[in-house]
Amino acid sequence: MKFSASWLVVCLLFSLALEALAKDYYKILGVKRSATIKEIKRSYRKLALKYHPDRNEGNKESEAKFQELGAAYEALSNEETREIYDREGEEGLKERQNKGGRGGGDPFSSFFGGFGFNDGQNRNERPRGADVTTHIEVTLEEIYNGEFVEIIRYKPVTKEAPGKRRCNCRMEMKTQMMGGGQFQLFQEEVCDKCANKKFVTEEFKLEIEIEVGVRHGHEYRFSGEGEPHIDGDPGDLIFKIDELKHGLFERRGDDLFTNITISLQDSLSGFSVEIPHLDGHKVLIERRAITPYGLVIHQRGEGMPHYDDNNRRGDLYVTVDVVFPTHELSDDERQQVTGILRQESANDIYNGLQPRHVA
Numbered sequence: 001m002k003f004s005a006s007w008l009v010v011c012l013l014f015s016l017a018l019e020a021l022a023k024d025y026y027k028i029l030g031v032k033r034s035a036t037i038k039e040i041k042r043s044y045r046k047l048a049l050k051y052h053p054d055r056n057e058g059n060k061e062s063e064a065k066f067q068e069l070g071a072a073y074e075a076l077s078n079e080e081t082r083e084i085y086d087r088e089g090e091e092g093l094k095e096r097q098n099k100g101g102r103g104g105g106d107p108f109s110s111f112f113g114g115f116g117f118n119d120g121q122n123r124n125e126r127p128r129g130a131d132v133t134t135h136i137e138v139t140l141e142e143i144y145n146g147e148f149v150e151i152i153r154y155k156p157v158t159k160e161a162p163g164k165r166r167c168n169c170r171m172e173m174k175t176q177m178m179g180g181g182q183f184q185l186f187q188e189e190v191c192d193k194c195a196n197k198k199f200v201t202e203e204f205k206l207e208i209e210i211e212v213g214v215r216h217g218h219e220y221r222f223s224g225e226g227e228p229h230i231d232g233d234p235g236d237l238i239f240k241i242d243e244l245k246h247g248l249f250e251r252r253g254d255d256l257f258t259n260i261t262i263s264l265q266d267s268l269s270g271f272s273v274e275i276p277h278l279d280g281h282k283v284l285i286e287r288r289a290i291t292p293y294g295l296v297i298h299q300r301g302e303g304m305p306h307y308d309d310n311n312r313r314g315d316l317y318v319t320v321d322v323v324f325p326t327h328e329l330s331d332d333e334r335q336q337v338t339g340i341l342r343q344e345s346a347n348d349i350y351n352g353l354q355p356r357h358v359a
Helices: 002-021 025-029 037-051 060-076 079-100 107-116 140-145 264-269 331-341
Strands: 132-138 147-179 182-210 219-222 237-243 250-252 255-263 271-276 282-287 296-299 316-323
Touching: 025 037, 025 060, 037 060, 037 147, 037 182, 060 079, 132 147, 182 237, 255 264, 255 271, 264 271, 264 316, 282 296
Parallel strands: 132 237, 255 316
Antiparallel strands: 147 182, 219 237, 250 255, 271 282, 296 316
């Protein structure tokens, strides 16, 4: 019995040690086990930028961290592999991937395009294909809340082909004897012989994060996803943000502007209205005092999130329009209105397009 109990303790300790050694992908990405795909993607993007080798040259710890992040993201960003990881852990996932041949990709470049990091030290010394710029339309809701947009890119890539081709062509000076001690200098094109290549169109999936608070005209650069060059590096693919007009809000910087229309009765006796915001929450606009036509109500912190600091927000400005009744008043009603308002007639004539100076 003593032997059995000791053996049980040893097995338990061994199991706990293995569990401690197993990598917690959720912890690596800094998210809860209940995190949504969007939260996982956003956290990976932030950490991958922080630990990218191009930003931490020679730092082996950052390089290892970057590789860990890639493995964690690949496992948790896919519903199927995430389910296997949750059920069987890292070892179970690796065993399934080895059988199925999955894994081993580069999530950073395919998902984020590398953010313009230079993949080679001598890129500027090689010929380069053209950059491709395209526009992507996003809604104000997507900018307010953040979103991920999947793009299918049909990209020409170089493949080996039979035969040889002229390459690395350049102009060289040549000398030709003319006789009588004279000679002539002239330029001649000289080329090398290289393995032949051809362009083949392939399909790639790219995913762009529409960052919270991003501005109209902001550019996302995918390094090496532009036009190819048969003797050099491909150019970059650039997505330019086009912010669509919104039905309720006008954005100016980080501030939002909107209008509400109330009745004359509400303008005199007070009103309460809820404005649906871009994330679904309601902004309460309430007044008990008289509300003149054109009054601007200032709601602090109800604007757009600041791009560099999402904890900071702009303001919301609500301009009040007052709609007057269209039916005619009777003589008795006019007298009642006059008695209630107790306001003298005002017939002040002035140039409304110039600053008004009150005497």
